[in-house]
Amino acid sequence: MAFTLSNEQQLLSKIATNNGHGEGSSYFDGWKAYDNDPYHPTHNPHGVIQMGLAENELCFDLIKDWVVNNPEASICTAEGVIDFKDIAIFQDYHGLPEFRNAVAKFMGKVRGDRVTFDPDRIVMSGGATGAHEMMAFCLADPGDAFLVPTPYYPGFDRDLRWRTGVQLFPVVCERSNNFKVTRTALEEAYERAQEANINVKGLLITNPSNPLGTLLDRDTLRSIVSFINEKNIHLVCDEIYAATVFSQPGFVSIAEIIEEDADCNRDLIHIVYSLSKDMGFPGFRVGIVYSYNDAVVNCARKMSSFGLVSTQTQHLIASMLSDDIFVEKFIAESAIRLAKRHELFTKGLAQVGIGSLKSNAGLFIWMDLSRLLKEPTAEAEMELWHVIINEVKLNVSPGSSFHCSESGWFRVCFANMDDDTMEVALRRIRNFVLSQIKGMEAPKKRQCGQSNLQVSLSFRRLEDIRMAPHMMSPHSPIASPLVRARN
Helix, strand or coil, X not given: CCCCHHHHHHHCCHHHHCCCCCCCCHHHHHHHHHHHCECXXXXXXXXXXXXXXXXXXXXXXXXXXXXXXXXXHCCCCCCCHHHHHHHHHCCCCCCCHHHHHHHHHHHHHCCCCCCCCCHHHEEEEEHHHHHHHHHHHHHCCCCCEEEEECCCCCHHHHHCCCCCCCEEEEECCCHHXXXXXXXXXXXXXXXXXXXXXXCEEEEEEECCCCCCCCCCCHHHHHHHHHHHXXXXXXXXXXXXXXXXCCCCCCCCCHHHHHHHCCCCCHHHEEEEEEXXXXXXXXXXXXXXXXXXXXXHHHHHHHHHHXXXXXXXXXXXXXXXXXXXXXXXXXXXXXXXXXXXXXXXXXXXXXXXXXXXXCXXXXXXXXXXXXXXXXXXXXXXXXXXXXXXXXXXXXXXXEHHHHCCCCCCEEEEECCCCCHHHHHHHHXXXXXXXXXXXXXXXXXXXXXXXXXXXXXXXXXHHHHHHHHCHHHCCCCCHHHCXXXXXXX
């Protein structure tokens, strides 16, 4: 029997039929474009290269070596089968004690051992997605709002809003100060929410930032803690990229800030963590809620029944993270490899004068293509994005999907592919940008009677890009030939 859409909607719940998942976003559309035409070096060399997925595949060889050398860590091997029954039948929603101990220790390790975490405050969830939804359920009622600095991860619209009825209210951060979170921006957002009769229950921050790849410094974090204490609202700190910092300045956790601030109301502070980014284990769905509020810990632990980490995974992770030598080597080597890949990619973009926000963390860069826009609008950004997806065949994510206040920014992931694929991606970007520069300079050539000097300079710029890429800075828009070509 066939049903019309209206009949289907009547048969299903409002949650099931609304668009709260956000699949209509260009962020997810890019994934679909890749799924429909995935790049393969031999089977499909002209397919779409996935640069919209923030995965860390640069240290899988270290993980593989550890697994091979520690077969007893898995209950599905001959060496580990002795523990099969106990692990397979155990499912206390508190989690295996050895798992919580190992995760707490690892959280301290990636924060330089400057702070310690209590294993009894570790609450499991199905990845950071489940952790964020759990926090929303614990802290807010339908209609309440969390302030969120822009640009922010598009998945938050799904994770915090879809099933909870909670709103996200933007704290507008701007290019003029490198999208830093300021007290002024926080106050303005809070006041706008109040004027709209929206009850603000908390502030959500990501540190390191997704999509910026930048860190919140100590003074900014102190200002944020002061702000939420004055307003008596919660602070949820997403720190899932804590171990992806690959150069100075180093990462400062909110846990360090509240250790220094005796007046801080710790009941308002909560951390979301996972192993998806730092260890490259998104498929394991290891998410963590760490709250300083006893009531939240108790409530979250009850809710964790809906998204527990399998005990098989807990057992393996506990063994791996308890290996101090491996953990030290992994953290150090991961930073080295991320730094190398970041440098390779930003220098490759600089060869054609494309800049990016200066960053030192994360698995992506915040690439500036604003000079390629026909006009500084979201519509022009989407037009450019469609060309990049459909013709250049790269899935990069437009800034508008991250709620960026200014057009022309794109998040580009660089750690989810091998070196050869990265070179192909860079070649495609360079060729595309050079073709755009030619298109912009062509009208100047036709106007040579008016300004021969201007035309010759334009062609000299293009030749400079080709012949002297080392002269271009990936972080300076002033150095970009695109700026000069458009002015």
